[in-house]
Amino acid sequence: MTAKKRILIAEDDSFLLSLLDLQCSSLNMQTCCVGNGELLVAEALSYTFDIILTDIQMPLCDGIEAMQILRRLGYDRPVFAMSADSLECEGFDYIFEKPVNVELLAELLSGTPTQQPLPLQLNSQLTNLFYQNLAQLSQDFATALNNEEREQMRLICHKIKGGAASFGHGALSQLADHLQQRLLLQKLDLTLLNECQQFLLVTQQAGADNERT
Amino acid sequence: MKEPKLLLVDDVDYSRQLLRNNIMSLTEMKLLKYRTFNFFNAGTAADAKALFTLHQPDIVFLDIELPDYSGLELLAQFKQQKPSCFIAMISGASTLENVTNSIKMGAATFIAKPFTGDKILAAMRLMEKQIYLQASQRTP
Structure with missing residues (x-):
């Protein structure tokens, strides 16, 4: 059995967050959900996620700022955004218009590679x-x-x-x-x-x- | 390719040793372009300052929480002394404040403890990219 892909979802609307959690879980993803950009940055730096899916407008730190911080720090794994308005922004691998089209999400998630964790060397x-x-x-x-x-x-x-x-x-x-x-x-x-x-x-x-x- | 000088600054002995072992392991696994590094170790900010001034390292892994004073102060001093130095900040607290302060003061990246192989690899790959970019900018 192949390992589930791990997705980090950031969305401040708790209803939408629960919905995305459910949708991604039904697509056989292992999910981690956060409600703002600060937590998104902290979680992403654990380097344990294959994919990040983030809302744009969020408290403490918005999705664009969070993505730019991560890219600035060398984070090179896929980051997808969800926006209510049409948006062009360098750094995201894909920008969904809200509401997120689940079929398109499924297609993009299945095309994203699973990261092979590099074990820590401890003698x-x-x-x-x-x-x-x-x-x-x-x-x-x-x-x-x-x-x-x-x-x-x-x-x-x-x-x-x-x-x-x-x-x-x-x-x-x-x-x-x-x-x-x-x-x-x-x-x-x-x-x-x-x-x-x-x-x-x-x-x-x-x-x-x-x-x- | 010139052997880069790498300064490890952490007050916990095993953290410095862990970083060193894992960086060496990345080179053995051929996951990095560099094959060797010249390592220096400091457990306090005072020792780190002395070693930095003496050796002018190319890369520094710098813990924010040091016993004598903050790694962030040290970061600012190191960047002033050698702007091209690649500095990876390390902290057990990956708060947005710590991360953005580190970026503002010139850190190239930020490693949130606990260490993992992927975090160390990501930092080293970014370092190689930046050193390569600096070298290509120097060559007309």
Whole structure:
């Protein structure tokens, strides 16, 4: 069975977004939906999508600006636009007029190549370095938690978030991301302190897991 | 083809090592035109500044979140010292603000952590394209 193509859809109208999600899913695509241009840029930079389909008028950053930022950064995968008005704009691979013609969309999607992901090269030396670093960060986090140093804990979460996913700890990376946002925006109350305690436990066990293998 | 000098700036040891291994692997897989690079490593902004001044690298992978000060400040200084330098900013926070600030200050591209093979390849391919373009502009 061939892998499903992955499409990133950006549309601020939640009804249209759900409709496009449904249409693309029915065309055997794996979808990821966002509601503005800022999220579009952030998601596209993960380089995990074969195709981007974006609305033009969106809050925070419109579809043209988002496409231009991505092209400026060297993003060379297909980007399709959807516009209510007729539009000419260099950088898009195709511009649909709204409402999107589903047959035409299906034709273009099937003609778009599936990207073959390039695996990250990780050897044992590198993996050991990661676990040593994680053990150190875990200790630092315990100290910061003990002293209730919110900013220090946030910085450690940020570091773990950035590194863990490359070494197969995607869930830990997501947890770190969630906690760093909470630490940025919320008071260090009992609930948050408990979450920090749980996070510490997870990081300690991610390290211990490695020591056993 | 002259061997490009490449400076890796990240306070996390394994991140620099990961970048180096994966760039070397791209050359071994013949996915890049360059076959070798001359690597330099810095874990702080201060070390990066010293190495940049000394070696004048052609390419820099620069983490925004450094322990002594922001990679964005360093980006501006590097571009002033050597405008042709290809600088790829790296950050765990791929916010629009980080991305647009990096572009405004002269970064060629932006890599959102965690690293993947595709992100590193995309940055290196853009680097080769830009270096090739610069060389063709210099040749009448």
